[in-house]
Amino acid sequence: MNLKLKALTKSIWVFHFAASPCNNCDIEILDLLTPRHDVERFGIQLVGSIRHADVLLVTGVPNSKTGPKLKEVFAQAPKPCFVVAVGACALGGCTFRGSYNVKGTVDDWIPVNAYVPGCPPKPEAMIAGIVKLLNSLKEKK
Amino acid sequence: MTDTIKEIKKSLGKKILNTQEHSEKRIYFDIDKKDIVEVAKFLFKEMGLRFSTATGVDTPRGLEILYHFADDKEGRLINIRVLLEDKKKPEIDSIAKFMKAAEWIEREIWELLGVNFLGHPDLRHLLLIDDWPKDDFPLRHDHEHDHEHNKKEEHK
Amino acid sequence: MSHKVVIPIGPYHPLQEEPEFFRLYVEGEKVVDIDIVIGYVHRGIEQLSETKHFDQVAFLVERICGICSTSHPFAYVNAIDDLTKVEVPQRALYIRTIIAELERIHSHLLWLGLAGHFIGYNTVWMWSWKYREPVLDIFELISGNRNHYAMMKPGGVRRDIKEEDIPRIKKCVDDLVPILNMFKGAVMDDPVIQARTKGVGVLTKQQAIAYSAVGPTARASGVKIDVRKDHPYGAYNFLDWNIITQEDGDVFAKLIVRVLEMYESIKIIRQCLDKMPKGPIDANLKDIPEGEGIGHIEAPRGECFHYIRSDGTNRPIRHKIRAPSYMNVASNKVSAVGGTISDAAITLAAVDPCYCCTERVAVFNKGSDKKILNGWDLIKLSQEKTEKLRKEIFNK
Numbered sequence: 304m305n306l307k308l309k310a311l312t313k314s315i316w317v318f319h320f321a322a323s324p325c326n327n328c329d330i331e332i333l334d335l336l337t338p339r340h341d342v343e344r345f346g347i348q349l350v351g352s353i354r355h356a357d358v359l360l361v362t363g364v365p366n367s368k369t370g371p372k373l374k375e376v377f378a379q380a381p382k383p384c385f386v387v388a389v390g391a392c393a394l395g396g397c398t399f400r401g402s403y404n405v406k407g408t409v410d411d412w413i414p415v416n417a418y419v420p421g422c423p424p425k426p427e428a429m430i431a432g433i434v435k436l437l438n439s440l441k442e443k444k
Numbered sequence: 445m446t447d448t449i450k451e452i453k454k455s456l457g458k459k460i461l462n463t464q465e466h467s468e469k470r471i472y473f474d475i476d477k478k479d480i481v482e483v484a485k486f487l488f489k490e491m492g493l494r495f496s497t498a499t500g501v502d503t504p505r506g507l508e509i510l511y512h513f514a515d516d517k518e519g520r521l522i523n524i525r526v527l528l529e530d531k532k533k534p535e536i537d538s539i540a541k542f543m544k545a546a547e548w549i550e551r552e553i554w555e556l557l558g559v560n561f562l563g564h565p566d567l568r569h570l571l572l573i574d575d576w577p578k579d580d581f582p583l584r585h586d587h588e589h590d591h592e593h594n595k596k597e598e599h600k
Numbered sequence: 601m602s603h604k605v606v607i608p609i610g611p612y613h614p615l616q617e618e619p620e621f622f623r624l625y626v627e628g629e630k631v632v633d634i635d636i637v638i639g640y641v642h643r644g645i646e647q648l649s650e651t652k653h654f655d656q657v658a659f660l661v662e663r664i665c666g667i668c669s670t671s672h673p674f675a676y677v678n679a680i681d682d683l684t685k686v687e688v689p690q691r692a693l694y695i696r697t698i699i700a701e702l703e704r705i706h707s708h709l710l711w712l713g714l715a716g717h718f719i720g721y722n723t724v725w726m727w728s729w730k731y732r733e734p735v736l737d738i739f740e741l742i743s744g745n746r747n748h749y750a751m752m753k754p755g756g757v758r759r760d761i762k763e764e765d766i767p768r769i770k771k772c773v774d775d776l777v778p779i780l781n782m783f784k785g786a787v788m789d790d791p792v793i794q795a796r797t798k799g800v801g802v803l804t805k806q807q808a809i810a811y812s813a814v815g816p817t818a819r820a821s822g823v824k825i826d827v828r829k830d831h832p833y834g835a836y837n838f839l840d841w842n843i844i845t846q847e848d849g850d851v852f853a854k855l856i857v858r859v860l861e862m863y864e865s866i867k868i869i870r871q872c873l874d875k876m877p878k879g880p881i882d883a884n885l886k887d888i889p890e891g892e893g894i895g896h897i898e899a900p901r902g903e904c905f906h907y908i909r910s911d912g913t914n915r916p917i918r919h920k921i922r923a924p925s926y927m928n929v930a931s932n933k934v935s936a937v938g939g940t941i942s943d944a945a946i947t948l949a950a951v952d953p954c955y956c957c958t959e960r961v962a963v964f965n966k967g968s969d970k971k972i973l974n975g976w977d978l979i980k981l982s983q984e985k986t987e988k989l990r991k992e993i994f995n996k
C-alpha cells in the first residue's frame with residue numbers, strides 16, 4: 304500500500320452528493336454524525352467541498368439536471384477518490400426506473416467502488432459499507 | 445347547500461356550464477376557458493378562498509385543467525374545470541398575473557403538458573432542463589416514455 | 601452608489617438534502633431580489649404513477665420525500681378513499697393519525713436541529729437529532745423500518761399496532777415532554793437566538809395569503825389554517841387539540857410554531873392510544889371505479905395535495921401531487937428580500953423546504969473581479985454573525 308492510500312484509510316473525509324434522491328438516505332447519512340452513531344470518532348468527517356474529499360457518497364438517481372453535475376463534481380475530486388453509491392435508487396433506480404427524467408444509475412455516470420443497498424440503508428449498514436471499502440483498499444496493497 | 449356554494453352559483457350564474465357534486469366536500473364546476481380569469485379573481489379575491497394548485501389532464505376530449513380552491517372555513521374543495529379542445533395549440537389566459545401562487549404551477553403545466561398561458565409574467569422551464577426538446581411533453585399520453593439511458597454517457 | 605451583485609446559492613449544499621438553486625441579487629449586504637430554480641430532484645413521479653397499479657403507487661409516493669414519508673401516502677389513500685367512498689375502519693384511522701403525528705415530531709425536531717446548525721448552534725443540532733432517535737425507534741417497532749414505514753394502504757393500513765407495544769410508545773412520548781421543555785427554555789429564551797431570528801425573514805399575513813403559503817409558514821404569519829381542523833380527515837375529528845398561530849411571521853415565530861406544535865402532537869398521540877377501538881384495520885378494497893378523488897392532509901410542512909383520476913382499470917390515468925414546499929419555497933421571494941446575506945441561510949431554511957443549497961457561492965462584482973466562495977462560507981457568514989452578537993450580548 305502506498306503512503307497516500309495508507310493515510311487515506313486512517314481518516315476519510317466524505318463529500319455527500321444528492322443526485323435526485325428522496326432525502327432519506329441523506330438524512331441517514333447526517334444521522335451518522337449525530338450522537339448515537341457519531342462516526343467522527345473514527346475520523347470520518349463530512350466536508351463542504353469535493354476538493355477536500357477522499358470518498359464521494361452518492362444518493363438517488365441521476366436525472367437530466369443532476370447527472371452532468373455529478374460528472375463535473377467527480378472530475379473535480381482529487382484522485383484517488385472512491386465512490387460509494389448509497390441506497391436502492393443509486394444502485395438500480397428503485398421505483399423510479401423508467402421515468403422520462405431519470406438518466407440511468409450512478410455507475411452509468413461515474414465508476415463506483417462500493418454499493419450500500421437498502422431503502423434507506425440503516426446507518427449501521429452505511430458504516431459497514433465504508434468499513435468494507437477500507438478493508439478492500441488495505442488488501443490491495 | 446351552504447352559503448359559499450350558493451354565493452358562487454349566484455355570482456357566476458351562467459358562467460357555470462355544469463356542476464358536479466362528488467360529495468359534500470368536493471364540488472366540480474365546469475366553465476368556459478374565456479371566463480377563467482374572472483372566475484379565479486372572484487374566488488380568490490372576493491370569496492377569499494385559498495388557491496391550492498392546478499392539475500392538467502390529458503383526456504381523449506382535449507386537455508383539461510382543474511383549478512383547485514380550498515375553502516378553509518367550511519372545509520370544502522372547489523374545483524374549476526376548463527376544457528381545452530385544441531390539443532395542437534392549447535391556450536388559456538394566465539391567472540398568475542394577479543395570483544402569485546399560480547406562477548409555478550402554470551410553468552409546470554406549460555412544460556409538462558404544453559399548455560400556453562397567455563400573459564404569464566415569466567414562462568420558462570421549472571422542473572426540466574432548459575434545452576428539453578420542444579414539442580416533447582412528458583405528461584401527454586402520446587409521449588414516448590423509453591427515455592432511460594438515451595442520454596447515457598460513457599465514463600471510461 | 602451601489603453595485604448590484606448576483607450570488608448564486610446552489611444547487612449543491614454540502615450538508616444536506618435536495619438540491620435547489622437560489623440566485624440572490626444583492627446590493628452591498630442587502631438582498632434586493634431572489635430567483636429560485638428547482639427541478640434538481642424531478643423524477644417524473646406523476647408520470648411514473650400512471651404506470652403502476654394502485655397498491656404500488658402508495659410505495660412510490662412514499663419515496664417522494666424521506667422526511668414526509670407518510671404524508672404523501674396518507675394524502676394518496678385519502679384521495680382513493682374519496683374516489684371510492686369506502687368506509688375506512690375506525691382503528692385504521694387512528695393508526696394513520698398516530699403515524700402522521702409521530703412523523704410531525706421527528707420532522708420538526710429535524711428542522712430544529714438544522715436551523716440551529718445554520719445559525720451556528722451545533723449543540724442544538726446534536727441534541728435535537730439525538731432526541732429524534734427514540735421516535736425513529738418507535739417507527740422501527742411499529743413498521744420494521746426507521747423511515748419509509750409503508751403503513752398506508754387504500755382502504756386501511758398495512759400493519760396493526762400491537763397492544764404490547766402501546767406502553768413503549770406511551771413512554772417514548774412521555775419522555776419527550778421534559779426534552780421539549782428543555783428545548784423551549786434553552787432555545788427560545790436564548791438572547792442570541794432571539795437576536796438572530798426576531799424580525800428576520802418576515803412574511804406578512806397579506807403576503808402569506810397572496811402566495812397561498814401553507815402549514816407552519818402560514819400559521820407563523822397569523823393565517824389560521826390547518827387542514828387537520830378545516831378539512832378533518834383521519835381521526836382528528838374525534839380528538840382535542842389546538843392550532844398554534846403566531847403573528848410576527850419572522851423566523852422566530854416559525855420556530856415557536858414548530859416547537860409548540862410538537863406538544864400538540866404528543867397530546868394527539870396520547871389521546872389516540874387511549875381511544876383507539878379494537879377491530880379490523882383494512883376495508884379490503886377490491887376495485888377502483890371510474891372517477892376522480894382528491895385527498896389533502898396537513899404534512900409537517902403544510903398542506904399536501906393529491907388528485908387521482910381513474911378510468912376503471914387498475915392504474916390511475918392521472919395523479920397530481922403538490923407538496924407543501926411548492927407553495928412555501930416560492931414565498932422566499934418576499935421573505936428573503938430586504939434582509940442581509942448572512943441572514944439568507946436561516947431565512948431560506950425557515951420555511952423548512954426540503955432544504956438544499958450551496959455548492960458554491962460566487963460573488964460577481966459588476967465588471968470587476970470574481971470571487972468564488974464555497975457553500976460553507978454562507979453558513980460561516982451566518983455563524984460569524986451569531987458569534988459577534990453573542991459577544992455583544994454577553995459583554996454588556
